[in-house]
Every structure is written in C-alpha cells, then in structure tokens.
Amino acid sequence: MKRPFVKTDPARWQCTFQTNVFGTFLCCQAAFAHMAISEGGMGGSIVNVSSLAAVSGSPNEYVDYAASKGAIDTFSKGFAKEVADDRIRVNVVRPGFIYTDMHKDGGEVDRVNRLAPSIPMKRRGQPEEVAEAILWLLSNKASYTSGTFIDVAGGR
Template identity: 70%
Template structure:
C-alpha cells in the first residue's frame, strides 16, 4: 500500500524536524523542505531512513511563490499528491523594540512567515480539494503564543506575523471545509530550538521558563505530538481550531 505523502516546510530543524521524525513513525512518506542547510535536512532524512521510514529532502524558499509552486509540482510528479502539510518554516530577527525596527525587517518576516504559509496552503489546495479530484487532506500551520501576547520589547513584528497566521488559518479553514480539507493551527510557546540564538539570546528559554506555570521550557517533540494529532484522523471533527503548547501560558 502506497504511503500518504506529508510535506513539512522548515523540516530540517527544531519543531519541523521533530514533526518529520514523528510523521515517519506514523507511516507517512515525509518530504523535508529546507531553504539553505541541506546537511541538516539530510541528517533528519537519514535518521528516519535508519529507522525504516521513508524521507526525502527538497529545497525551496517558501518566501518565493514560484519556488513554492515548483516544489508542489515536483512532489506531485515524483511521489503523488500530498495528503498532509505542516507549515513550520519561519524566521526570527534580533530582539529589539518595535520602534527601532525597519520596514525591510517587517517585509522579510511577513514574506516568509505569512506569505510563505499562504502560498503553501494555496498550492496544497490543488492537491487535496475534492472538487479538483483530490482525496482531501489536513493542514497544520505553526503559529506562536507570541501572537496572543505581542512579545513587547523583543519581537512585536514577529508576533504580528503570527497573528496574521492565526487569522488566515481560521478563514482558510472555513473556506475549504467542504473540500475535504481540515486546517488547524498550533501555537508553541517557549520551546528549545535554534530560533532563540537567531534572536540574539541563546538562553532565552532558560531565562523565562521560571515565569511559566509548568516552570520549564518545552521540547520540539512535545509540539510535534500536537501537530500530528491535528494531522491525524483522531482529530477528524476538528478544523479552524488551535492548540496552545505553551506550558500554561
């Protein structure tokens, strides 16, 4: 029996990589999208293959719509239509007050975090929609707890990009519900990933973890569990919903 295909953007590291490994354990043919670091993507693929799973690496910059379309076209040609999509690709800029940021920074954040997710969802529709001959499918967009709290003095523009993802997820989910497509979101909180180093503070999770009800940072694998539950038939009556994985925040 042919395995269902799942595409995970930003699948070479952090939450995306953890989700790729879990998806493979659950029997998916995993397509690991990456933008730059082919070595990290290949490492995730090897981990999956060594455990008997199926994984392939595919380069594309999701901030570029033409690359997104080419990626989806190639997947259909090579492995068949996707049945699941996890939009995990995202970028983060250095911590700073919003008044000190620039329009160029906002544009870069939104181009990847928002427009990249929207482009992937639009292309996934052509693979999944029953009106186009598809078999339906499930999409999970990775947002952030920052969308709810605004991340003042650190990442207001990043938080705004994730707020846009929340609004888009809700609207798109309701628009495609009658096409056999479920669309949900996961909002991670303080998770141990490389993104904090990119923001300029490697120890950010450790600094803020004591302020959380659970008193600790989260693991990428814990977020992956929520993502894959929403992807799976176990959540078959859930769409336009969100799971917060934030340690009680």
C-alpha cells in the same frame, strides 16, 4: 535580537512577513490544489505553525514576529471555513518557549531559560512536544477538528 518595535528595521518586517505569512499562504494554496475534492483530491489536513507570541504580542522583543503569527491565526481560521466543503481541515499549533535555534539566531541563546520562570509549568518545551500536537491534528483522531488552535506552551 531583543528590541522595541520602534527600533526595528523595516527590512526585518518585510522578511518576517514574507517568510511567515506569504510562505504560509503559498503552501496552503498548493496543498488545496492537491487535496480538494473539487480538484480531484481526497481531502486532507493542514496544520499551520503560529506562535503564542500572536496572543501575547511579544512587547519589547518581537512585535513584528508576533504580528506575522497573528496574521497566520486569522488566515487559518478563515481558510478552514473556506475549504471545509472540500474535506480539508485547517488547524494551528502555537508553540510557546521551545528549545530551538530560533532564539540563538535572534541573538539571545539563553532566552528560553531566562523566561522559564514565567511559564506556569516552570519548564521549557521540546520540539518533539510540538510535533506530537501536529501529528494528532493530522491524524484521523482529529477528524472533527478544524479552525482551531492548540497552544503548546506549558500553560502560558
């Protein structure tokens, strides 16, 4: 639900960080254990999903969510450098306003349509467009790409 940060319940912050930040940390540790050449793996690619909110801060709407995604950005940059010798690439995709149930679950079903005029491309994104960016980063075509970000946000 849209609200300023000062009116956001601390329980929400904890849930948001538990899911977005600590969930990502745990997944990356597990992936490392299977992928790292120092652990008997063959290397690999990790793509974390952040949000363009990490850049904008999402004022008066979702500052806690934006902060959690900013943590993912910072973590991913550092983790990419830590695991490069183990032939693991770590990148981030930051979606913008994409048609998903997240907006409905947040209490504003029409949020993406409301904000569409502020997007340079004047349209909302589709989940498939985010998936295509992730697939490219996972592919061998992105074999020299690590520690970077792809914003899938219509130019925003």
